[in-house]
Amino acid sequence: MSDVDFDVIVIGGGVAGLACAYLLAQQEREVLLIERGDEPGSKNLSGGVFYSRVMEEIFPNFIEEAPYERVITRNCLSFLNKESFVNIDYWDQRLADPVNAVTVLRSKFDPWLAEQCEEAGVTLMPGFKVDGLLREGDQVTGVVSGEDELRANVVVAADGVNSFISQEAGIRAKEPNENLAIGVKSVIRIGEEKVRDRFNVSGNEGAAYAIVGDATQGLPGGGFMYTNRDSVSIGIVANVPALEYGNYVVTDVHDHFLEHPAIAPFLEGGELIEYGCHMIAEGGAKMQHDLVRPGLVVIGDAAGFTLNTGFTVRGMDLAAGSAQAAAAAIREALDAGDFSQDRLESYVAEYEKTFVGADMATYARAPEFLESPEMYGKLGEMLADVFHGVYNLDLTPRKHILPTAWDAVKGSGMKLGRLARIAYQAVRAL
Ligand SMILES: Cc1cc2nc3c(=O)[nH]c(=O)nc-3n(C[C@H](O)[C@H](O)[C@H](O)COP(=O)(O)OP(=O)(O)OC[C@H]3O[C@@H](n4cnc5c(N)ncnc54)[C@H](O)[C@@H]3O)c2cc1C
Missing domain, CATH: 3.30.9.90 (D-Amino Acid Oxidase; Chain A, domain 2)
Known part of the structure; x- marks a missing residue:
């Protein structure tokens, strides 16, 4: 198409959209990023642990310059009961060098990403909501925002978990609760x-x-x-x-x-x-749908890339990883002047080769495992009962750890078979 306003229009200024826009602008492409918030980050919220190695690939100055809060070296997996708190506390200085994960506050972090984008040449349009897609036949050719119609060779939907854009493109329905x-x-x-x-x-x-x-x-x-x-x-x-x-x-x-x-x-x-x-x-692999239409690719949360394993909650690193894969595929499409579905499908092949595709597959059973109701009550109480049996010296004769644990299992009302089943599911899911 010759009458385009931009090579690429990115919808959404979260981690996914900003990383993708930055990578494309680095390749001298004309990129517009439209964000409905008054500034990138103003509408975004994460717990805040960012497994950040992928960011060092995208932004070589990341560790020196990004406004992160702390480098995570202590990870605690904890069971909280009404009257007790059992922690598996893991501290490891190796997690600091190389930096593995950092905490971020999106209200500070996203504006820094936006700054990197602007310096790379991305045109930012904060305070504008994309209302719909422009189409010629089945080809997506741009976006509508209020009175404006803006045209591009490729549109990137990075509009987060509800992604009205992928719903409008017919890629998926509203996500079931x-x-x-x-x-x-x-x-x-x-x-x-x-x-x-x-x-x-x-x-x-x-x-x-x-x-x-x-x-x-x-x-x-x-x-x-x-x-x-x-x-x-x-x-x-x-x-x-x-x-x-x-x-x-x-x-x-x-x-x-x-x-x-x-x-x-x-x-x-x-x-x-x-x-x-x-x-x-939270659906993990269950939420995966098509990610491409002619002229359109979907990345980040909009594409369903989040993982909760119980140990870690991840979304920001997957958002950045999918942005990398999309930027590579879009670059090839722009070089070839071909924005068909077949050409853009190379995004899917690309992300499947990366940690994003690999980890989504590895943890495909995690959501099912995390549905076990015992995880949220009986297991934690049972663990606390084992420790209570060990530490509560109430002048009754001491028991070895195995009978103490057995008493805790019996006290929990859980059948040994059910416990074995949860352990088996955990091994398969995690
Ligand atoms: C409570 C909570 C805790 C979490 N904890 C973690 C964690 O510790 N670690 C982690 O890695 N992940 C965590 N996540 C997940 C993580 O926040 C997301 O995976 C990540 O933000 C996805 O980035 P994104 O860019 O795809 O989407 P978003 O960050 O949601 O960005 C989407 C952007 O699109 C904009 N937008 C939407 N619609 C339009 C439109 N029509 N026009 C213009 N702009 C639009 C929005 O304003 C927003 O800026 C957590 C999430 C939640 C809710």
Whole structure:
């Protein structure tokens, strides 16, 4: 097409859209990025742990210049019960060099990405919502935003978990609730010294807690608690049908978590500086659909690229990885002057070769495993009962660890067969 305004129009200024726009502008392409928020990041929300190696491939200055908060070297997998808190606490300095994961606050981080884009030559259009797609036959040829019609050879839908653009393109219907969760997050400033003391970290190192059980009042989902430079990002993610079924108000579940006697001391005396809710896609491989139409590719959350394994919640790194794959495919399409579906399908082949495709396949069974209701109650209580049996010296004769554990299993009411089944599912899913 000769009468285009831009080579590429990217819809959405989150990690996916900004990374894709940056990579294409680096290749001297004319790129427009349209973001409905007043500035990139203003509408975005993540728990905040970014597995950042992919960002070093995209932005060579990432570690030196990006406004991240702390380098995560302590990971805690935690079971929270009403009266107890069992932690598997893993600290490893190897996670700092090379940097494996950092915490970010999207309100600071996305504007930095936008700045990199502008410096690379991307035209940014914040404060505009894309209302629909322009088409010639079945070829997507641009976007409509208010009164404006803007044309491009390729449109990239990076418009997040609800992706009205892929719905309009007929790629998928509205995501069913069973694949969705709601996240509620607070950022609480406690000061740099308290972050270090309370989370047992030094320098710019940080801690990330993934917490199941009473964090969500036993609902499928989990709590998270991540350290920033002088604040804590804390919140919950809860499955939408479970919330509806139990008539829970998601913000009350969040408050219940923050007030838990094992959690509240981490936050004591702190000041609330950010608060927000956001949908999160949880279906994993189940949510995968076509990602290409003639003239259109879909990336990031819009493409369903999120992974929750219980240990880690990932979406930002997959957003960046899918942006890389899309940018490579779009570059080839622009070189060939061919924007057909067949040509753009090379995006799919490209991402399947990367960590994005590999990890989505590896953890395809994770959502099913995380549906086990015992994960959010009985398992954590059983673990606490084992430790209670070990540490509670109540003057009755001591038992060896195996009979103590057996007592805990019997006390939980769980059948040994069910426990073995969960262990088997865990091994297969994770
Ligand atoms: C509570 C919670 C905790 C999470 N924790 C983590 C975590 O710790 N680590 C992690 O890696 N991931 C986490 N995630 C997932 C992560 O936030 C997402 O995977 C990631 O933000 C996806 O990036 P994206 O660019 O695809 O989408 P988004 O960041 O959602 O960006 C989409 C952008 O498109 C814009 N937009 C939408 N529609 C239009 C339109 N019509 N016109 C113009 N602009 C539009 C939006 O304003 C937005 O800026 C979490 C998510 C939630 C909700």
